[in-house]
Amino acid sequence: MRRVVRLAVMGMLGVGALPVSGAELVRYQITGTSIPSSLTGKPGDLTNGRAVVAERRLGNCLACHQIPALADVPFHGDIGPSLGGVANRYDEGELRLLIVDPNVLNPETIMPAFYRTDGLFRVMPEFAGKPILSAEQVEDVIAFLRTMTDEAGTPPGGRAIDNPISFLSIEPPPGNGLEELISGYYYQIKETRAMQDDDPLNPGFFWVERGRELWQEVDGTVGKSCASCHASPEASMRGVGATYPKYRAASAKVVNLEQQVNLCRSERMQAEPWAFGSEELLATTIFVKHQSRGLPVQVRIDGPAARSFERGKAHFYQRRGQLDMNCADCHNANHGKLLRGDLLSQGHSNGYPIYALGDASARHLHKLLWHCNELMRSTPFDVLSDEFVALELFLAWRGQGLPVEVPGVRW
Numbered sequence: 001m002r003r004v005v006r007l008a009v010m011g012m013l014g015v016g017a018l019p020v021s022g023a024e025l026v027r028y029q030i031t032g033t034s035i036p037s038s039l040t041g042k043p044g045d046l047t048n049g050r051a052v053v054a055e056r057r058l059g060n061c062l063a064c065h066q067i068p069a070l071a072d073v074p075f076h077g078d079i080g081p082s083l084g085g086v087a088n089r090y091d092e093g094e095l096r097l098l099i100v101d102p103n104v105l106n107p108e109t110i111m112p113a114f115y116r117t118d119g120l121f122r123v124m125p126e127f128a129g130k131p132i133l134s135a136e137q138v139e140d141v142i143a144f145l146r147t148m149t150d151e152a153g154t155p156p157g158g159r160a161i162d163n164p165i166s167f168l169s170i171e172p173p174p175g176n177g178l179e180e181l182i183s184g185y186y187y188q189i190k191e192t193r194a195m196q197d198d199d200p201l202n203p204g205f206f207w208v209e210r211g212r213e214l215w216q217e218v219d220g221t222v223g224k225s226c227a228s229c230h231a232s233p234e235a236s237m238r239g240v241g242a243t244y245p246k247y248r249a250a251s252a253k254v255v256n257l258e259q260q261v262n263l264c265r266s267e268r269m270q271a272e273p274w275a276f277g278s279e280e281l282l283a284t285t286i287f288v289k290h291q292s293r294g295l296p297v298q299v300r301i302d303g304p305a306a307r308s309f310e311r312g313k314a315h316f317y318q319r320r321g322q323l324d325m326n327c328a329d330c331h332n333a334n335h336g337k338l339l340r341g342d343l344l345s346q347g348h349s350n351g352y353p354i355y356a357l358g359d360a361s362a363r364h365l366h367k368l369l370w371h372c373n374e375l376m377r378s379t380p381f382d383v384l385s386d387e388f389v390a391l392e393l394f395l396a397w398r399g400q401g402l403p404v405e406v407p408g409v410r411w
Helices: 004-012 046-054 092-100 135-145 190-197 205-216 257-268 279-290 303-317 327-331 365-375 386-398
Strands: 246-248 253-255 354-356 361-363 408-410
Touching (some): 046 135, 190 408, 205 279, 253 257, 257 279, 303 327, 361 365, 365 386
Parallel strands (some): 354 408
Antiparallel strands (some): 354 361
């Protein structure tokens, strides 16, 4: 239980609560299940509140809630309850506590505390010590929410699974938090799935072919290519990509496939390692992983890999950033629901590296991990860091048995 349990008890007793590190924040008092008094001493501006609710960089309430009063704004979420008629369900003070710090009422909620600065982990420097919303903005949002007395209306949502197929024959690893394993492929619209299924149309195959070319290219001081050791990659690399990340005794740590490619270059070819994000490293990784397409993901988490696995598991469940969320909030508890109109998947890695239609380019898994941390306003670890490799190992185990789909196509 987090420190909010203490605040909840204080609140039920009517004791004043002030975030420890938030000296610049307005002092407020919790009485029962509400904060009765305005943080600013005056009513909020409902017009500005409407803007704060819709703005992605501020309240972004549309990310998780259907809001009939904002039917003109596209892409509502459905992780949380509809806010239609919310003014009929809560009074002003109750709304204020729900916005200021909903953890007081429910320590397990994924709703951010919009007016809290303490008890947060790895917050980005530009957001450290600052609440998501100012006291004025909190009151403006309340003013707007208090106008929502109409229960009717269905605002625009987003994509839904139009072909919900799950791998019912695959038992998820015990303790992974999922009842069944569903590849991210099945959370895509049918046009995207068709693109992945048709090799000539799959844009990721440009990277497969580029990797095939690089496999033959001689580089380094000893005049070798990848083919010098692995002349028939379709056979020699078959199954290799399905086993990474894995423990490497020579490095005394778990490494992922990108790192192994560079280790082969530096140790066997005496060539310069490729930079993360370079066309060469991305294409070669995709080419190697593609040789395992259709085989089940099968990583080892025992023995010397166990420590890295536990580190990755801790990362997955660690609340972080100014939004105070973790990976499980989206991918365990809310897969199949809409987050600002985007359908949440179970967050599996079996299609990575993918071709990302939104980027119009291929994408490493670590780029996605970095981006997810950034969205939570958490300081990301470096790509190819031990922390991200550990998380990659946990994600692979979490989807153990799903088929390798590289190159997967995702939006």
